[in-house]
Amino acid sequence: LPHFFFFMKYCSSNRNDIKNGSILRLTTSPYQTALQLHERIQSSSMDAKLEALKDLANASRDITFAQEFINLDGISLLTQMVESGTDFGDLLSFTLTAFVELMDHGIVSWDTFSVAFIKKIASYVNKSAMDTAVLQRSLAILESMVLNSQDLYHKVAQEITIGQLIPHLQGPTPINDEMAHQLYVLQVLTFNLLEDRMMTKMDPQDQAQRDIIFELRRIAFDVECEPNNSGSIEKRKSMYTRDYKKLGFINHVNPAVDFTQIPPGMLALDNMLYFARHHQDAYIRIVLENSSREDKHECPFGRSSIELTKMLCEILKVGELRNENCHDFHPMFFTHDRSFEEFFCICIQLLNKTWKEMRATSEDFNKVMQVVREQIMRALTLKPNSLDQFKSRLQNLSYTEILKIRQSERMNQEDFQSRPILELREKIQPEIMELIKQQRLNRLCEGTCFRKISSRRRQDKFWYCRLSPNHKVLHYGDLEESPQGEVPHDSLQDKLPVADIKAVITGKDCPHMKEKGALKQNKVCLFSVCTRHTLLFLEYFAP
Template sequence: MPPPSDIVKVAVQRPGAFAQLIDLDQKKPLERIIKEVCESWNVSDSESYALQFTDGAQIYITEKNRHELKNGAILHLTFSARKTAKQLLEKIRGPGSNERLDALKQLAKLSIDVTLAVEFLNHHGLEPLMFIVEGGKELGEILAFTLTCIVELMDHGYASWERFCQGTFVKKVVSYVNKTSMDATILHYSLSLLESMLQCNNHLYLIIISELERPQLITHLAVSNQDIQTNALAVINALYMKSPLEKKQGMAKLITQKELRQTILSHVIHNGRRIHTDMAHQLHVLQRLCLNLLEMRMLIKMDPHDQSQRDALFDLRNIAFDNMELQDRHKSVYAKDYKKLGFQDNVNPAQDFMVTPPGMLALDNMLYFAHQHRSAYVRLVLENSCREDRHECPFGRSSIELTRVLCELLQIGVPPSETAQSYYAMMFTQEHAFEEFFCICIQLLNKTWKEMRATQEDFDKVIQVIREQIQRALLVQPEKFEQFRKALQALTYADILKLRQTDRMNQEQGDFKSPPIRELRETIRPEILDLIKQQRLTRLCEGTLFRRIGRSRRQDKLWCCRLSPNHKVFHYGDVDEDSSPPAIETLPEKCERDVLPEFLVQPWRIL
């Protein structure tokens, strides 16, 4: 007979004693169970003891986590969290350095357990740890383990960061980060503390930003220790995300500077090691922050009265048609040029930039393409201006819609995810990564337009294909823009059609094999077969015209064949050209259905 579900069979160990095998009743209070275990070993003062897991993090067993106990678990009888916290605190406050170090090592290990951490904090244990840091006398193991303990204790969220607002502790931690050469553990946990303080308290942000040497963070990204790299990048991200509005522009220079990108490429992405999940998340955050700097331009409409914006449009026209002097051009000729450029409103192309998104970001992309890839821009515009109006790929309209698609794919304006690890390494290779991304894709759009032999009516269809091409090319995780370009070139329109068909077939096969679909098919199968039979018989009764093939294999006259209403006799005969099937009575020849050869009768017998 199996034991009751509330009974868990476990072993309890204690140094210097034989282990006990007990039936732990989950309905019984934990204090009573501990008391019974202590009594069996003649241990007094059971209130000072607790049970602890022996595997994993060796956390204390409490009323909240006792449901995790399984049959066969091995437990350890040890001092309670309260007594352990008091003992550790006495040693940390004591005069002996060796005892203090041992206590800090033990606390660093045990403070992962929220039960011990809460007891230690309740006994004001954070103050002596802060005193060690603020005193500045320790720089070795004692300081390293002290910082470790503070990080672990604060990570549980039971203590407020307000107690650090006086600044002495914060400035000391910042000084460790500002040093070029520092113990790896001290630097790791100092960076971790800075990130947490930046995230949790605005006053601490002001203290940190005034003391921190920001270029030193990039130096820490160049080390080989990936934990330090991750924390350094996390601090950089936090500096921007938590900066006041008036400081955003200055912090934007930090996350977009060339030195940061190059350091990330050389020492993080291309260092030959696998990037762990925490670093991948921080790279995701940084890339999303950089791309979101484009959000303002994406949401700004064009001002038709702004001369600088109007000059930008003239600039696009002049680069494409630079053999024509501006002062010699009439307004009607401008309109023709803007039409060749592919704007929907060729009289006032500013109207094309009134939709947000993509707003002015589309014009920025077009200008970048025209200036940085001048020959490709001119070739694209002139090539389409020479086609028929129906078949030309409108550069202006395409650029605006493509920019909108890219904003959606790269999620511009969407805050960084708290858990995502996705990023594109190639976006760290260019100062104007989004603009280069656009330049590659607009040329792809023109290529795909030609492959599809598209007309103006097919514009939305072309955009759908382009979106799919870009999405599929990004799946290969190209590390350079040239790799991305080659991936796009390999995805022709014909390839997209094949991939769509394959995806559809795979989905259908998966759907058709599901039990509900199979059951439904069997249920409606007789009804469907009967419907097919009736449709075929109806079609035979209506009659069909055929070309009669003579002995010379020439197609001579037409003839008609109809099935009688009782479905037993075929009536057939010659008919005139361009005539519909005649009445069945007018067809002179007939044939009984049952006398037809078997291979002809078979289709109807199936019915």
């Protein structure tokens, strides 16, 4: 059997679809191949059965074959093999691979599977020591169940808990690029859960929301609180106004108005309440310490918290789309269930400390925020493994240290801006630009393989494109597998003269972005080539 299957029945209606020079392989029909494999995977010989399962996993990528095999009740046969529990190692791995490939065509509903099958697949995930390939296929099956069936979602949730998944992430194996990307994606999705609160304005008339502000006041000034029935209404209003001023709100009469700005909206109030409840001593110390200073030297806690929350959302890109090529994640955010809130608590204390070090006044508020942003960014660059490490890094980035770093960077920059350097740069720039041009042309001539992503999230198709040696024609075409090395021009069936190219459109401006909502998460990697006569849509991701 060939390594990769693509079945096509040759007849008079499609003979014109076959181009001259195409290499065809005569093989058995999809039905005959499916029938043979259906028999072979039931062989009593383990070696013969293994080879049959390998071929089945390979052939199942083709939808024509998949339809024939499914018509032979092949899915039921595979599930019975899994439920029996008699296959292990490579036999089980290729059985699950074939199952995943067949189900990926969307021919069979996920709701047809039994609880026994779900429990068996879940058992492979729950085992601490399991073959990597089996674990990957099992997770893929459970993911598809969760995504495609609400009923199966609840059944899978009963079998798999977060605690059972964590050990698989704690292995000694170094984090590779794929794992780093997945952790980055998880980080983005986790932070994007904050977007709703970040974009929600506070309703000044909502009593439940106003009670949160009352709670902040109660925790900070508990000894100064008076019963609601004591004194006149005017006296109580005066007392509230005084306390809200001490808390650092801009609107002393109705601080709820401060949270109508989005972003950060209600997320800022959530952070303040978390800080007050979980770091009560630090909260009270900051509020009372600043309320005892002169008005112009106090660091307003309320205003600072709102602006800091907005800044942290910008730094962590809350609400932004993920980048499909990014591997940048911060380990410390996976060490605490409320990592963003704890991150805020550390940073608000840093802000208060930096304010004192700068001897700032109310006019210096924006300057302080700029310094705090720099402190946070420099500490994050060091990729601390825990929030405690992050806090320790900040201790070494005092305002004085930031000034030293800025001075050092300024000196280095001035060296590069000196007249001799500028003259040398101007002299060699044309040569460097020509070198860059040649390198880019050479890379285009070598060509690149792109991975196709279909609406069913399949990623097994490839597409290759390269520039001709005379730089006049783009050769491109589909591939069945990722090539090892360059693909010859002769094997790429389609051509596009460079002279006919009008423009290259990238990202969200691509015409097919309007048609494929599922690809919006990956818009930064999309491109289309626009010719002078029509639009040639190349709906693939850049590698």
